[in-house]
Structure formats: structure tokens, C-alpha cells
Amino acid sequence: MEQTSVFELRQVNRNEAGREILTNASLTIGAGEFVALLGPSGAGKTTILRLFNALDSPDSGEIRFRGERLDQVPVRDLRQKVGMVFQTPAILEGSVRENLLVFQRWQKDFTISDEEIHQILIQVGLENTRPDQAARSLSGGEKQRLALARTLMNEPEVLLLDEPTSNLDPVMAHQILRQIKTLQEEMGFTVIMVSHNHELAARYADRFVILLQGQIAADGPLSVLKTAHSPAVQTFLNGGGE
Amino acid sequence: MESQFYVVTWWDVLVALVFIALTYGIMRYWKIGLEKTLLVGTVRTFLQLTLMGYLLSYIFNQESWYFMVGLLTLMILVASFEGYRRQKLPIPHYFLILVGSLGITVLIVLGTILKFILAVEPWYYPFVMIPIAGMIIGNGLNSMTLTANRFIGELKHREGEVETLLSLGAPVRAAVHGSLVSAIRAALIPNINNLMTVGLVQLPGMMSGQILAGIDPLIAVRYQIIIMYMWITTAVLTDVISLTFIYRQFFTSRDQLRLKILRQAEG
Ligand SMILES: Nc1ncnc2c1ncn2[C@@H]1O[C@H](COP(=O)(O)OP(=O)(O)O)[C@@H](O)[C@H]1O
Numbered sequence A: 001m002e003q004t005s006v007f008e009l010r011q012v013n014r015n016e017a018g019r020e021i022l023t024n025a026s027l028t029i030g031a032g033e034f035v036a037l038l039g040p041s042g043a044g045k046t047t048i049l050r051l052f053n054a055l056d057s058p059d060s061g062e063i064r065f066r067g068e069r070l071d072q073v074p075v076r077d078l079r080q081k082v083g084m085v086f087q088t089p090a091i092l093e094g095s096v097r098e099n100l101l102v103f104q105r106w107q108k109d110f111t112i113s114d115e116e117i118h119q120i121l122i123q124v125g126l127e128n129t130r131p132d133q134a135a136r137s138l139s140g141g142e143k144q145r146l147a148l149a150r151t152l153m154n155e156p157e158v159l160l161l162d163e164p165t166s167n168l169d170p171v172m173a174h175q176i177l178r179q180i181k182t183l184q185e186e187m188g189f190t191v192i193m194v195s196h197n198h199e200l201a202a203r204y205a206d207r208f209v210i211l212l213q214g215q216i217a218a219d220g221p222l223s224v225l226k227t228a229h230s231p232a233v234q235t236f237l238n239g240g241g242e
Numbered sequence B: 001m002e003s004q005f006y007v008v009t010w011w012d013v014l015v016a017l018v019f020i021a022l023t024y025g026i027m028r029y030w031k032i033g034l035e036k037t038l039l040v041g042t043v044r045t046f047l048q049l050t051l052m053g054y055l056l057s058y059i060f061n062q063e064s065w066y067f068m069v070g071l072l073t074l075m076i077l078v079a080s081f082e083g084y085r086r087q088k089l090p091i092p093h094y095f096l097i098l099v100g101s102l103g104i105t106v107l108i109v110l111g112t113i114l115k116f117i118l119a120v121e122p123w124y125y126p127f128v129m130i131p132i133a134g135m136i137i138g139n140g141l142n143s144m145t146l147t148a149n150r151f152i153g154e155l156k157h158r159e160g161e162v163e164t165l166l167s168l169g170a171p172v173r174a175a176v177h178g179s180l181v182s183a184i185r186a187a188l189i190p191n192i193n194n195l196m197t198v199g200l201v202q203l204p205g206m207m208s209g210q211i212l213a214g215i216d217p218l219i220a221v222r223y224q225i226i227i228m229y230m231w232i233t234t235a236v237l238t239d240v241i242s243l244t245f246i247y248r249q250f251f252t253s254r255d256q257l258r259l260k261i262l263r264q265a266e267g
């Protein structure tokens, strides 16, 4: 990897209710990568994203963000730089505009015009959505896009996406992933995307990390994973891991 | 008509037992089967209130301010413990939070009444201070336990919303704003409704008591108005102060929602 590292996991463990849900995870992610985090349901994919966004802390091991220990980075700065879109995003009561400014309106002197809002909505393919529309009346796919736009408002350096296409049909799924890819090229952020559909992810990501039962079982380009890995990884990639 | 104060004697109380006799007779005739409980309750009412009477006579005979302040402290501690025990909420430091919120509220509300509204001399005059402190503490405690419970419910219900806001880099205070507002509104609405309907349906107990004791109804009414205003302030102060400390207990120093504690709460 020629780029500087954005995230580094060193021997990270996390327990929940007396059970190890992440075991000895070590991983380095470079700036500008598009990483797909694959694995069956319950493998620990969301767990890793929550660690990156500092919504949880590891029980042991170390996480570094741009070389600095994660627990030394001021947490709110970190979260603005490392934006996360949840699998089922919470859309708040109120308008689309209010949802986009949900946190900025706590900052004094923050103003934004309807035109700027419109530009942001276009970026995520919501060109037909009005800023004053009730956000909760949007469709599932539109809500997902709104949540993406809300995270992009912070102009993050890293974008964490938790199954961004799980509520969408295949056509829409490709559409939104294409948009994310385009945004990445424009804005230059790093993408870490959780997915359980590696065929979909294969079209956009350039690196694949496979998690099985809380352990990183494989890491590399998909072509390599398909040929040179353990039976468990092969089983997952051939669709038997679900 | 001149107002007159009718002294109740122990003999009068004895005669009032006809009510119990009548109830007992009806229960027997209808085979309701609560006769024994009724008798126990009758005796307990007599004993508990008589004891309270002697206690109050003793208290009202004291003349030092530090006795009254000590008594106030004791009242706050006992009430807080009762509230803490009654509702096993999974809030770290809950007892201390109750004590602190009640203490600050009593200081502000009781202080205002004694110093500026009634301008009582001396300020620790027990006939005013103790009953009013009792009302503030009782009402404040009720309001706080209701609000705390409601807040936890809101937090559980809005877990996704709270974590979404945190994940965007919002301060904890912003992430829980919706839950705080809902909880406080829910606690205040009954109090505000009280302001709307008081005197329309029934007379407040305290006012009826004063009138029975021979006090001019207009004076009793003025007292009641002050009490009503005091109640709403008490509710809002105790709620806001306690929630300020409570909400933070559900987050770590790294602004993470403490899901484990939250999930301990039932419901
Ligand atoms: N708060 C929690 N309490 C108990 N178990 C949890 C909690 N969060 C996650 N887990 C467990 O950890 C494992 C990994 O979860 P997760 O990272 O969400 O998996 P996924 O790969 O599907 O995103 C699962 O078995 C899940 O049940």
C-alpha cells in the first residue's frame, strides 16, 4: 500500500455479553481505498464499523486513526471526520432540511441556503425531493440516500456504510453505489462498506476483507480470495456462508 | 356569619367510629370479607396520625434554626430514599441525584416563599416552613421519578436516533434533546392541567382544611394560589436539575451510549 494509513487495528478484541464478537482483528486501511467488509450475518461487521466511529471501544488491542491512538482523538472531531451511515438509518421527525442540519443547527451562526441544500440532495440522487418535505414520508431508498447526504454534510475523510443497499432493489442498489463511487472520486474520501453481497460489492470495491465468526479470515482483491483461501472462505464466497 | 373554629375532642373521634361500624355492618351483610383488614386499618390510622400529631407538636415547639434545617435535611433524605427504593431505576448515583435536586429546589422555592412572598419572621417559623417544605419535597419527588422513568423509556425508544446523532459528531446534550423534552413535557402537562381546572371540580385538600379550621376563605384561596404557582416551579426545577445529572449517566466519557445500563431498565 503506497498511501498513508487511515485506520489501523492491532490485535483488537471486543466482548459482548461474555462472548467474543471480535477476536484478534488486525487490519490496515489506506487513504482513498474502497474496502468491502464481507461476511455472513453476525460475523462482526457492524461491530468493526462502530469501533471506527467510536460508538464502542475495544476491550483490548489498539486502534489508530491516521497514526494517532483513537482514544486520544477528540471524539466529536473523529466522528465528523469518520462519517457513518447505519444499516437502518434513524430519520428524525421534521423536514428533509432539518434532517440534513440535524446537528449543525446546534452550532451557532450556521446558515445554509435552500439552493445549497438542493445541490447536496442532487449529489445523492434526490433531485426531486424538496427541502421542506416531511422526511419520514420518504420511501426506504430515499431515506437511505438522505442519511448518506446527512453524513456527507460533515465532509468526512472516511465514509462507513453499513449494508447501504440492504433495503433496495438491485437497480437502485447499483445506482446508489455508483453515486458513492463518483462522490469518492470527487471528494477523495476512504470508503469502508459492509455488505453480505460480494457480487454487488465486487463492482465497486478494490479490496475485500472477509469476516467469519469475529475473525478476519481473508483480505485482498476478490480474484485472489476466490482462488487461494481456506475452505471456510470458499464456502462463504460460493454462497454457502449465509 | 362570623367564622368559628370547632375544636375536635377525643370524644368526637370516638363518635366518628360510627362510620367504621356502618362500613363493617355493610361488609358483613354483603359478605365482602374485608372486615379484618378494615379493623387493622382503622387502628393504624388512629395510631399513625396520633403519633404524627405528637411529633409535630414537638417539632413546632422547637425554636432553633438548626433544628429546622436538620429536619428539612432529614425529610429530603427520607423522601429520596423512598423514591429510590420504590423504583429500582438503573441510574448510577440515582439516590444522590434525587437528594441534590430536592435540596436545590427546596432552597430556591422555599427560600423565595419564606423570604419574599410571606416574609416569615423568623424565617424558620415551623408552622409555615414545615408544611410548605413537605409539599415541595412530595411534589418534587413525584415529578422527578415520573420524569426519570419517562426519560429512560424515551432513550430506549430513540436509541437509533441518539446513536445516529452521536455518530455525526453531535454533543451528547444534542443527541438526547428530544428525549429530555418529551420527558419534561410529560411530567409538566398534568401540573399545567391542574392550573386550568383547580377550583372548578373540587376544592384542593389544603384549602378545605384551612376553611374547616376557621380561616377566612379569601385567605385560604390566596394561600392556594401561591401553592399552585409553587407546584409548577417545583416540578420544572426538580425535573430539569435531576435530568441534567441523569442523562449524562447513560453516556461514557467518550460520548458513547451505555447500552448495557439502558437495557437493564425494564419496559
Ligand atoms: N450489544 C450487543 N449485545 C449482545 N450481542 C451483540 C451486541 N452487538 C452485537 N452482538 C453480537 O455480536 C455478533 C456480531 O454482531 P454484528 O457486528 O452486528 O454482526 P454483523 O456482521 O451481522 O454486522 C452477533 O452475534 C451479535 O449478536
Ligand SMILES: [Mg+2]
Pocket (backbone or CB within 6 Å): A045, A046, A047, A087, A162
Ligand atoms: Mg450488521
